[in-house]
Amino acid sequence: MAVVYEKPKSLSDAPLHYCPGCTHGIIHKLVAEVLDELKIEGKTVGVAPVGCAVMAYDYFTCDMVQAPHGRAPAVATGLKRALPDQVIFTYQGDGDLAAIGTAETVHAATRGENITIIFVNNAIYGMTGGQMAPTTLPGQVTQTTPYGRDIHTAGFPVRVCEMLSTLDGVAYAERVSVDCVPNIRKAKAAIKKAFTAQIEKKGFSIVEVVSSCPTNWGLTPTEALQWLRDNMLPYYPLGVYKDKTEEGVR
């Protein structure tokens, strides 16, 4: 009997702790499929963030390091400098990457650090129970913006791919979504391209994945995906923001 589908080998059998309808599971699977297809699980070290994906080391079967909040790009830098021929990736949420870890993100990018970042943007702090994130939309209600994010006091969301695409060290920056099957397929292609760029030593690569948080958005999983399409995608347009994967950054 032909096998038409199976769980990627780079994912463990541990049951995911994520909430029902959360898209972390899909994104984990895409990363693991890419590790399998590129045959790099054995030479990969992943860096887990602080946030919902803090226990990513239980799910990915490659070697893993758990980083302090926001510091994953710095930890990945140390790993990569010690292991230049291994594959190093971080898996970070929006608070981790675009608030407390902004400096580490920007400087790893501008150094052209040859690492890959999987950036999960769901516009909210999930693990701590739904506070405003750097990517929370204007007017969006969260636990700490109970009247909606007021741009007069809380300022504006950060568009990470746009910001990083201005830096010379970035070889590849693409924003994708996992709200529907065609977008999931595109997301996987982007993740594969990012890892491939790293293997070919082209420079810093990041894939921003627009995703949902039904629990903290207070919506059902399907409503959440529709909310993502209606509200997040207009503010965070999908697409390739930087592609120097042919020539490399140096």
Place this chain on the structure above:
Amino acid sequence: MAERVLMKGNEAMAEAAIQAGCRHFFGYPITPQTEVSAYLSKRFPKIGGTYLQAESEVAAINMVLGAASAGVRAMTSSSSPGISLKSEGISYLAGSDLPCVILNVMRGGPGLGGIQPSQADYWQATRAPGHGDFQVLVFAPSTVQEMVDTIFRAFDKADEYRMPAMILADGMLGQMMEPVSFPEGKADTQKEKPWAANGHGFKRKQNVINSLYLNPAVLEQKVRERFERYAQIQKTEQMAEEFMMEDADFAVVAYGASARIAKSAVVAARAEGIKVGLVRPITLWPFPTDALQKAAAQVKGFLCVEMSMGQMIDDVKLAISCSRPVAFFGRTGGIIPTPGEVLGEIKKLAGGAK
């Protein structure tokens, strides 16, 4: 005997790190440790090492965490305000059982403080180098040669016990020049690190470097195991120098730069017929309790001399269970005590006890 060369303390520590097999340094500029970075940025490109000037102290210590996770010898260097910024990373390194070496070339504090030599970070180094229940190994050299020797020892012991080691120096030691020689053939003392996260290659199980334990019982067990290791270290790794202690009636206790001055004062006091010696801790954690207890059995009183308002004095009193009077003399804010001042304090102690 290896060749003796004249070197600045900071540069000697940097060269010692290279010779101890360190090829990964992550730092951020701060006075008065800058020569460490400058030296390594010059040497590493020529010998295949990584010198990386990080965007912050916070990033630098986390790069050390990454490199240490990969199993290589990694080092960072800073001075007091920068060490405060690194404290998050130091806690994670300790919680993840990772070895590394951290240099603190102390300057005056608190806050931005000043840039002159100080020993005001003793409490930070020995009590709370970061949040949580943990210790780091703390070495306190008092000569440039000892800076070299303790760098080798710090890397070896950090690897042996899988924990961070700190060299607690100060601006005076960092900036002074003295002749040093480097031990030959000591670079290959690195232990195998089967726990390293460097790609399993399908040859072993997954390695995870982690400090998160959501189950309190598991976390308590982890911390207890670490403290069993600490208890072993307290038994076997204490280091102290005893100077003119054989017949001493009084003991000065000082470390690092203060100990150099105290030593001069002890010699001067001896010339005046006062039977005083010096106990100089070389390890601050573990604190050389044995040497202090030995001294307490013999002397009538102690004088603790520090470049702070009095921090190590706590450990002196604890070590001897307050069984003898412990006087204190300190200068702070970047002021270095003079041998004359310390001699005056020795006379007060000796006179007062008659």
